[in-house]
Amino acid sequence: MAEPILKIHDLQVAVDDTPILRGLDLEIPQGEVHALMGPNGSGKSTLAYAIAGHPRYDITGGTIEFEGEDVTEMEPDERAALGLFLAMQYPVEVPGVSVMNFLRASLTAVRGEEVKPREFIKEFDEASELLKFDRSFADRYLNEGFSGGEKKRHEIMQMALLKPKFAVLDETDSGLDVDALKVVSEGVNSLRGPGLGVLIITHYTRILRYIQPDVVHVMIDGKVAQTGGPELAEQLEERGYAEFGPAEAATA
Amino acid sequence: MASPAWADEARETARATLADLPALTGREEDWRFTRPRDLMLEGPEPEAPGAVGDVDVPEAGQRAVRLHLADGAPSEPAITELPDGVVVGELGSALAEHEPLVRDRLLKLVGAGDKPGALNAALWSGGTFVYVPAGVDATLPTETVTTATGAAGRVATRTLVVVEEGARATVVDRYLSPDLPGRVHASTAVELFVAPNAELEHLAIVDWGAGVHHQMVLRAQVDRDARARSVVVTLGGDVVRVEPTMQIVGAGADARALGLFFAGGQQHFEHRVVSRHEAPNAYSNLLYKGALQDQARTVFYGNLIVPPGSPGTDAYQTNRNLVLNEGARADTIPFLEIETAEVKCSHAGAVGRVDDEHLFYLKSRGVPEAEAKRLIVLGFLQEVLEHVRLEELRHELEAAVERKLT
Numbered sequence: 226m227a228e229p230i231l232k233i234h235d236l237q238v239a240v241d242d243t244p245i246l247r248g249l250d251l252e253i254p255q256g257e258v259h260a261l262m263g264p265n266g267s268g269k270s271t272l273a274y275a276i277a278g279h280p281r282y283d284i285t286g287g288t289i290e291f292e293g294e295d296v297t298e299m300e301p302d303e304r305a306a307l308g309l310f311l312a313m314q315y316p317v318e319v320p321g322v323s324v325m326n327f328l329r330a331s332l333t334a335v336r337g338e339e340v341k342p343r344e345f346i347k348e349f350d351e352a353s354e355l356l357k358f359d360r361s362f363a364d365r366y367l368n369e370g371f372s373g374g375e376k377k378r379h380e381i382m383q384m385a386l387l388k389p390k391f392a393v394l395d396e397t398d399s400g401l402d403v404d405a406l407k408v409v410s411e412g413v414n415s416l417r418g419p420g421l422g423v424l425i426i427t428h429y430t431r432i433l434r435y436i437q438p439d440v441v442h443v444m445i446d447g448k449v450a451q452t453g454g455p456e457l458a459e460q461l462e463e464r465g466y467a468e469f470g471p472a473e474a475a476t477a
Numbered sequence: 478m479a480s481p482a483w484a485d486e487a488r489e490t491a492r493a494t495l496a497d498l499p500a501l502t503g504r505e506e507d508w509r510f511t512r513p514r515d516l517m518l519e520g521p522e523p524e525a526p527g528a529v530g531d532v533d534v535p536e537a538g539q540r541a542v543r544l545h546l547a548d549g550a551p552s553e554p555a556i557t558e559l560p561d562g563v564v565v566g567e568l569g570s571a572l573a574e575h576e577p578l579v580r581d582r583l584l585k586l587v588g589a590g591d592k593p594g595a596l597n598a599a600l601w602s603g604g605t606f607v608y609v610p611a612g613v614d615a616t617l618p619t620e621t622v623t624t625a626t627g628a629a630g631r632v633a634t635r636t637l638v639v640v641e642e643g644a645r646a647t648v649v650d651r652y653l654s655p656d657l658p659g660r661v662h663a664s665t666a667v668e669l670f671v672a673p674n675a676e677l678e679h680l681a682i683v684d685w686g687a688g689v690h691h692q693m694v695l696r697a698q699v700d701r702d703a704r705a706r707s708v709v710v711t712l713g714g715d716v717v718r719v720e721p722t723m724q725i726v727g728a729g730a731d732a733r734a735l736g737l738f739f740a741g742g743q744q745h746f747e748h749r750v751v752s753r754h755e756a757p758n759a760y761s762n763l764l765y766k767g768a769l770q771d772q773a774r775t776v777f778y779g780n781l782i783v784p785p786g787s788p789g790t791d792a793y794q795t796n797r798n799l800v801l802n803e804g805a806r807a808d809t810i811p812f813l814e815i816e817t818a819e820v821k822c823s824h825a826g827a828v829g830r831v832d833d834e835h836l837f838y839l840k841s842r843g844v845p846e847a848e849a850k851r852l853i854v855l856g857f858l859q860e861v862l863e864h865v866r867l868e869e870l871r872h873e874l875e876a877a878v879e880r881k882l883t
Contacts, residue, residue: 277841280833305843317838321856327839330852334843366856367838383842 230255230292230391230422231276237286238268238275245271247447248287253440255390256419260433260458261426263444264466269426270314272444273395276424277311278304291391306335308390312380312397318368324379325349325363328386335387348386356382356412374405381412391422398432410435430462445469483580484572491589491598495519498592510776510808511747515716516692517662518592523630526659526688532624534653538869541565541617544605547624549632551603563615568604568635578608583637586668586696586724593692593720597633597666604635607648611641611672618647618870625654625661625689633664640675640703647867649680652714657688660715669697671705673727678706678866684877685714693719701727701756708865709765710874711738711746712881722751725759736765737861739854739881740773740805747776750794754782754820758789763796766861768854770801780812783820790820798828799857801850851882 231253238246245268253259263269275282276289278301289297296304319327328349332340340348353362356378368376377397384392394413398406413423413436425436433441433455441457443450443466450469451457501513517523534545542565544554551567559565564575571579589598605621625632640646652663663685671677683691691714699705707721723732734750752761763779777796798807809826831853839849858878865871 279837279841300846301837301840302843302845302849305841311841313838313841317834319835319838319853319856321859322839322852326852326855327842327844330844330848331839331842334845334848366859387842 227254227256227419228293229253231424232290233287234290235287236272236275236284236289238271239283239285240271240281244285245447246275249448251442251449253391253422253424255422257439258417258423258425258436259440259442260438261424261442261444262428262430262458262461265428267444268447269444270395273311273314273393273426276393277301277309302334306337310384310387310389310392312377312384312392312394314396314399316368316376316380318366320366320369322367323363324365324367327367328383331383332386352382352385355385355415357408358382373400374402377401378405378409378412381409385412385416390420391424393424393426395426396428397425398427398429406432406435430458433458443469480569480572481576484583487584487589488599491595494589495592495595495599498595501592507749511716511718511745513592515745516593516690516718518596518692523660523662525630526627526657526661528626528628529655529657530626532626532653532655534622534624537620538873539617540620541615542619544621545624546603546621546634548626548629549602549623549634558617560613560615562610562613564606564608565619566606568606568637569602571606575606575608578639579606579637582639582668582670586670586698587666587694593664593694594666597635597664597694600631600633600664601635601666602633604637605648605650607638607646609640609644609646612643615644615646616867618649618867620649620651622651622653623663623665625657625663625685627654627657627659627661627688629661631662631664635665636667638668638677638679639670640672640677642672643674644672645676647678647870649682649870651682651684652691653684654686654689656686659688661689663689663691665691665693667693667695669695669705669707671697671699671703673701673703675700676704678708680708680710680865680870680874681719682874682877683709683711683714683717683719685717687715689714690716691718693717695719695721696724697722697732698724698726699730699732702729703727704731706733706735706864706866709736709748710877711736711748712877715743716745718747718749720749722753723761724753724755725761726755728756728758730756730759732759732761733864734763735861735864737858737878738765738767738775739858739878740767740769740775741771742773743771744773745775747778749778751780751782752792753784754787754790754792755784757787759787760791761793763794764861764864765796766798766858767807768799768801768857769805769807771805773805776808776810777826778810778812779824779826780814781822781824783815783817783822785816787817788819790817790822792820792822794824796826797857799854800828800830801854854882855879
């Protein structure tokens, strides 16, 4: 088995002093695609934000290691520079900042050196084509006026451009129609390989039909309750989260 | 050529008024935020801090005319191309050379009735005169750069623009200096006459170095179905007070006062922006956005005035401020004085911080915090720049703001 790209040990996270993650362990070997499923309120998105380093998610215990390096206390931009990426459930609209300027700043920061304009345009066009964006998107303001589907496609387009070593896709499938889901999934699949680990966070199995996971985890009440193969997702599809106990009853 | 007698008389009258008007104390309602003595509106003439060498005037884009007023001293304009009948000249020379065009208008919008006006009317040494006859298109910009070198303690200039019926013009006033070893006081009066169905875009770019204290009064008179835009970009200077007024005198006019500012260090900027609807069915929009950091202080005062007899008025006023750190302070005072029924008016003022979610989004893509804030501030100010009609000027302004933010 490959070395883990992400190793989370006994992670405890609170939001506004309310504990959400209660000792979560998770290991993802480089090159694998893992799915994290669970009912609403089980802490899936909290995990996504904690991995990315959102300041509102207070890590009260445990560690997050990325490629063997402890990133628990790092700023979000430092984590991104190491090769970590979060495709957000609700991409933020940033008024007046053009997609082009944003992505150039982002690519420059992640690469650690100035990207030549011609080289940037080439890579920008490639990523745009992969996610079915036309050039006019470059001049639009970041996520402003984007439809729900465009926002999600744009997240994956950024992933294609930034070429992270590890990506968390936080409910990328929510709010997508079938066509957009296919575009997004094809984008992710084309980036799959030995140099990319992926954690797909989802409530439903729908996206997993397009992006086949190697491993499926079930999260209940701030912890990983079960880990299995792709067949685990099928079971959840049929039976729901009921067998995992009373936490489900409250959130169904 | 000697200036005509009426012009000398006007100067004398202004001098007398300046001496007669009671001293401003800072307790007046209009002077609560910027101390009059910081603008040296009276008393002995300020001493020159000493020249520090040439001013670096950045290469601007294509211009029809360029005029450079070093320390406000008159000079000859460099004319690239001008349509027939258009006059662009130094204002002092125009007093005699274009007397019939200047005489009825000079001091009519920004007169000598108060201290700042009287000071400028008495002391102005150079200026810009632009005249565009009816129906002529002069949208290729005319630009005047007024510089302070430190060789003079006071730099007083005026701009007079007349755009006749159905004509179009773009006029840029840029104010520049290096960082100076002491104070220089700049005084500016801008008078803009926009005739029926005419169109004018005026840009004032205040980009002084350290040491400059600047008082600017700008007034546009906007006639029937005319379109007038004043854009004020305030970036440099220790103390800057700008007072633009859009005075609508004809029905159906469209008047916009747009501004953006970025203040840092100990800078103090005050913008007092007014639109007066003296005619029915006109549109006005005041939009000022600013960002500030360090210990900077900014004040926005806005007023929409609709006297009786202006039904159908459609007027908006918005001021938003982005405060980048504790210690910087922005005040916003949006005001309305409406005495006509059947008008549509709105006003809004806000002071906020950089949104944590915006910052996180950019940082999560690798952009370090300082660069992320810079992008967010530029984006915040972008809304104002979008209103600048000429694309080339818009890009120049973007570049000027970016330079300031680096």
